[in-house]
Amino acid sequence: MPEQEAAEQYGTPAREVGEFLRRRRAQIAQRWADESLFRTVFTVSRDEAVESGLAVVEALAAVADGGRVQDSDAAGFDVVRERLARMGASRSRAGLSTARVSTEVDALRPPAEDLLVADLPDAPERVVRDCVTTLTVLMGTLRLVVLETVLSEGQELIERQRLQLLEVATPVIELWDGVVAVPLIGTLDSARSQVVMESLLEAIVDQRARFAILDITGVPTVDSLVAQHLMKTVAAARLMGAECVVSGIRPAIAQTIVHLGLDLGTVVTRASLADALAYALRESDTGRASAGPGGSGRP
Amino acid sequence: METSTGVGADLPIRSDTDLMWVRQHVRQAAAQLGFGLVAQTKLVTAASELARNTLVHGGGGRMESAPLGQGRARGLRLSFHDEGPGIPDPERALTDGYTSGGGLGMGLGGARRLVHEFSIDSAPGRGTTVTVVSWAAAPPRPREES
Numbered sequence: 001m002p003e004q005e006a007a008e009q010y011g012t013p014a015r016e017v018g019e020f021l022r023r024r025r026a027q028i029a030q031r032w033a034d035e036s037l038f039r040t041v042f043t044v045s046r047d048e049a050v051e052s053g054l055a056v057v058e059a060l061a062a063v064a065d066g067g068r069v070q071d072s073d074a075a076g077f078d079v080v081r082e083r084l085a086r087m088g089a090s091r092s093r094a095g096l097s098t099a100r101v102s103t104e105v106d107a108l109r110p111p112a113e114d115l116l117v118a119d120l121p122d123a124p125e126r127v128v129r130d131c132v133t134t135l136t137v138l139m140g141t142l143r144l145v146v147l148e149t150v151l152s153e154g155q156e157l158i159e160r161q162r163l164q165l166l167e168v169a170t171p172v173i174e175l176w177d178g179v180v181a182v183p184l185i186g187t188l189d190s191a192r193s194q195v196v197m198e199s200l201l202e203a204i205v206d207q208r209a210r211f212a213i214l215d216i217t218g219v220p221t222v223d224s225l226v227a228q229h230l231m232k233t234v235a236a237a238r239l240m241g242a243e244c245v246v247s248g249i250r251p252a253i254a255q256t257i258v259h260l261g262l263d264l265g266t267v268v269t270r271a272s273l274a275d276a277l278a279y280a281l282r283e284s285d286t287g288r289a290s291a292g293p294g295g296s297g298r299p
Numbered sequence: 300m301e302t303s304t305g306v307g308a309d310l311p312i313r314s315d316t317d318l319m320w321v322r323q324h325v326r327q328a329a330a331q332l333g334f335g336l337v338a339q340t341k342l343v344t345a346a347s348e349l350a351r352n353t354l355v356h357g358g359g360g361r362m363e364s365a366p367l368g369q370g371r372a373r374g375l376r377l378s379f380h381d382e383g384p385g386i387p388d389p390e391r392a393l394t395d396g397y398t399s400g401g402g403l404g405m406g407l408g409g410a411r412r413l414v415h416e417f418s419i420d421s422a423p424g425r426g427t428t429v430t431v432v433s434w435a436a437a438p439p440r441p442r443e444e445s
């Protein structure tokens with residue numbers, strides 16, 4: 001059968017596609033440079049777009065050679081993963097949805113496919129079809145690689161926002177003249193307690209506060225690490241000349257602290273924020289009173 | 300009898316976020332088994348200490364939780380497992396104030412005081428498993444002989 005014979009001079013579709021990609025790399029890269037993905041990322045110079053396109057084509061050829069056209073973890077992608085990540089990130093920062101980025105990567109397939117078909121004028125129909133299918137799968141995998149990088153960039157964004165949230169979620173409020181308070185909410189992990197300590201110390205200086213109230217009503221669990229953070233914060237506030245009061249210790253937490261064996265020692269504690277404020281006001285009055293004789297302004 | 304779906308679990312302990320999930324799970328499981336607020340808080344705090352030890356000293360591991368039923372009493376068993384360096388002298392590690400790092404050294408001993416049953420299985424180089432059990436109400440007594 002002549003058809004059969006003709007087919008035998010061709011390798012596996014993956015091999016053929018790999019060879020095609022290498023043979024036509026320059027043309028493919030030129031065409032890709034005009035597609036919106038490359039065109040919009042590399043706005044400054046077209047050469048840069050072409051160069052990037054070349055790198056991607058070569059990576060695709062390596063993946064095809066390895067025969068794992070469906071595998072987004074294929075080693076061939078490694079050399080361009082970072083480049084693709086930067087391109088994907090640049091597109092999503094420009095406000096494109098993940099679906100749009102996906103469409104842009106998809107748009108790279110038709111020009112490559114046209115070149116592939118043109119490159120196999122004498123090949124039997126079956127060979128052409130298999131090669132086109134293989135290229136389609138390979139380009140689908142490329143799209144997957146790009147989307148994976150876009151999504152992991154999204155993860156990092158969430159992580160960054162979480163850190164920012166940490167800061168806005170620890171407002172230090174001036175409760176009274178010379179009395180500042182931080183209502184703590186959520187898990188008091190090391191990162192968070194560092195932020196709390198910094199903003200509290202800053203507020204103590206700014207407001208010339210003599211009392212700082214740490215309200216832990218919103219802290220679900222007080223274990224030894226949380227206690228340690230609290231005590232460090234109290235000690236640092238003391239060094240700044242402010243006395244700390246910890247308020248909002250719920251009954252269940254109080255019992256747990258006792259069983260745990262934690263000694264909050266010299267830390268002044270009060271049941272509620274209001275109690276803590278009352279304590280601070282009384283103390284500052286007696287403080288002022290005892291500093292009274294010789295003071296100038298008081299009637 | 301109500302089911303205790305979601306009480307049994309096998310959770311990874313590899314990051315601070317995992318510690319949060321562990322606490323969350325223990326709180327929910329204990330509530331589901333009918334633990335009161337104080338009992339929940341104690342068990343969650345013990346779990347927090349032990350999970351942090353698994354992470355910090357054991358280099359990471361996991362927690363398994365399983366519901367227990369003995370007559371009408373309902374309990375929760377938590378098992379913290381790692382394949383870290385192990386604890387050469389568990390008695391000393393349980394001593395309040397003993398720490399090999401910069402901690403308060405209250406975690407292990409404190410956790411023991413917060414639960415009804417507590418056991419450490421550890422050997423140098425083999426890792427550590429700490430298992431605790433708490434009951435919703437008072438722990439069930441061994442059947443009395445009459």
Ligand SMILES: Nc1ncnc2c1ncn2[C@@H]1O[C@H](COP(=O)(O)OP(=O)(O)OP(=O)(O)O)[C@@H](O)[C@H]1O
Pocket residue numbers: 224225348352353356357381383384385386392393397398399400401402403404405406407408427
């Ligand atoms: N899973 C573990 N693997 C290895 N060593 C451990 C493990 N758990 C505890 N230890 C050892 O036991 C010691 C005491 O533990 P404990 O939890 O009481 O204190 P800590 O973790 O040092 O401080 P903290 O009071 O903050 O918990 C630790 O310092 C550590 O040397």
Ligand SMILES: [Mg+2]
Pocket residue numbers: 348351352402405406407
């Ligand atoms: Mg500990």
